[in-house]
Amino acid sequence: MAAAFRSSFCSISYLPSDRFLRSGPTRPCSVRLGSQSLASPAWIQRLTDTFHGNLSNRRVGFRSRKCYSIQASLQSFESEGSAAPIAPLQLESPIGQFLTGILISHPHLVPAAVEQQLEQLQSDREAEEKKKEPSASGTDLVLYRRIAEVKANERRKALEEILYALVVQKFMDANVPLIPAITRPSSDESGRIDTWSNQEEKLMRIHSPEAYEMIQNHLALILGNRLGDSNSVAQISKLRVGQVYAASVMYGYFLKRVDQRFQLEKRMKILPQRIENEESSIQKDIGEEIRPISERSGDSFRTVGSNPEVPSWSAGGISPGGFGQGIKPSRLRSYVMSFDSETIQRYATIRSKEAVSLIEKHTEALFGRPEIIITPEGTIDSSKDELIKISFGGLRRLVLEAVTFGSFLWDVESYVDSRYHFVAN
Structure with missing residues (x-):
């Protein structure tokens, strides 16, 4: 089941050779017409x-x-x-x-x-x-x-x-401004790129309570014991942050899809009476895609900011307290784990080529086009990879926006397909 999810989840990667590696009724998006x-x-x-x-x-x-x-x-x-x-x-x-x-x-x-x-x-x-x-x-x-x-x-x-x-x-x-294209600031002496405001309360209201529990678990996998630390600043590979953003967009797309089904069955009172609280292998596989920020490529993830007591992070991983620390059981996660592998595969797949291309283009517009060099050994040469300084609060905001972007993408894709059929069955 987890392998099926991961095979679909890997269909988009912010690791381009030229640009990127490509590899029931629906609920329409809200229409507000005013005057x-x-x-x-x-x-x-x-x-x-x-x-x-x-x-x-x-x-x-x-x-x-x-x-x-x-x-x-x-x-x-x-x-x-x-x-x-x-x-x-x-x-x-x-x-x-x-x-x-x-x-x-x-x-x-x-x-x-x-x-x-x-x-x-x-x-x-x-x-x-x-x-x-x-x-x-x-x-x-x-x-x-x-x-x-x-x-x-x-x-x-x-x-x-x-x-x-x-x-x-x-x-x-929703009155939530999208984060603008990320560039190195010239006015900020600290070099931080996260000059945007915190919109977590507004972003939280967009999702159902069950979905937001899953989003918090997703954040815990990325930030580990830094989840509640908003002020410390870290120096991170821009390429790795782009990978996290693209992966989180896909996660938001998947999450909205399963939450829509969950909410429908809950309203109809046909949810399984006993949903086992299992260890979430889906979340672990998502984490394997998130973890390359620091682990898989050997990059350092150093705290350089406001708290001098916070130690430097070496290549040992994003979460010093152990991978997956802070993951809490949730009703929606248990519901997802009750799916068979075929259903997981279907729900974890981006349905249209247009949506896949849009995720790639939006991520590239936000982070720029990275310069990827493949060594003769087949590994990625990170010597030209740009390092950016970002607070953990800014990284949290990036991930929350990405998950919400994926959720909205599911909505509008369904809405457009109901009027102009382009999604392949």
């Missing part, structure tokens, strides 16, 4: 018609290929600065840039705008499917197939950016 005068179908339709008109005429609006980052401009959104980017990933497709404009001006209208874009994508796909391949062979046939492939790739990229815009909108709706 009826602005959110009316006619208003959205006029906005969409203007967008498509500009796109087809190539006059104004989206002619430039230069992408721009999403900026917070609404007073109702309590970000750490009204001009600060609210998402690290820049949207490049015409549809992505269109949704960027909606996120800037009227983020509550994003779901309605997405509906219009999905209808257009569906019409384009149906029209493409109705076309017959030319009977001629040779150059004409090759050209026809190449054009169809380019159009399919454009639709896939647009779909990825629709998913991303919906995830960003859900963070905005």
Whole structure:
């Protein structure tokens, strides 16, 4: 069972050779429309018609290929600065840039705008499917197939950016700003990169109590006895933190999936009467993916910050008190452990290529593209790996955001698939 989960969990790794190593009803995401005068179908339709008109005429609006980052401009959104980017990933497709404009001006209208874009994508796909391949062979046939492939790739990229815009909108709706792209600060003399605020209380409210227990266990696996230490600063490999972030996004995706089923069975009162409290081999396997921050690669994880009594951490592991220390039994974890290996395999798999690509792109936008060098022995040369200084509170916030990102990704993927079927069975 644990092996099945781990095989799916390893499908994304923040260890690129060129960029990355790739290897029941659903609950739609919440739609909040605010003012009826602005959110009316006619208003959205006029906005969409203007967008498509500009796109087809190539006059104004989206002619430039230069992408721009999403900026917070609404007073109702309590970000750490009204001009600060609210998402690290820049949207490049015409549809992505269109949704960027909606996120800037009227983020509550994003779901309605997405509906219009999905209808257009569906019409384009149906029209493409109705076309017959030319009977001629040779150059004409090759050209026809190449054009169809380019159009399919454009639709896939647009779909990825629709998913991303919906995830960003859900963070905005929860009034939780996304962590901006991580760079070495020039103004902070200490060199710390975690200048963002603590949003744990808001992030906690997003998840069910049972899911949050599992998230706390996930944090305990990563931080060990530093779980309650928010002020000490550590020097960590940026690549390893990126690995933890990507792994935590996948964990949040899996957790939302199983919690949705758990909550449904709880409401229907059909939960098993006796759920055994087993040792969580799933959590242990997840920990094996988290542990490379310090253990597997031999990196050091040194405390360099505010508490001089905290000893340095050598390559012995993230949790000095022992791997898995602090893991508490929870009802949801026991429920997950009652699954057979096939169910675990299914629930631990990211369902669409678009979601896999989105996790990779978002992680790369947040941490940058790492330079990976493979030695002749087949190991990773970490000599060019950048070290960053981050407090344990900042690392905790990163992991909480990643888990929430994965949870939101499950929601919006299900929502979009109910209107534009793209998830393979």
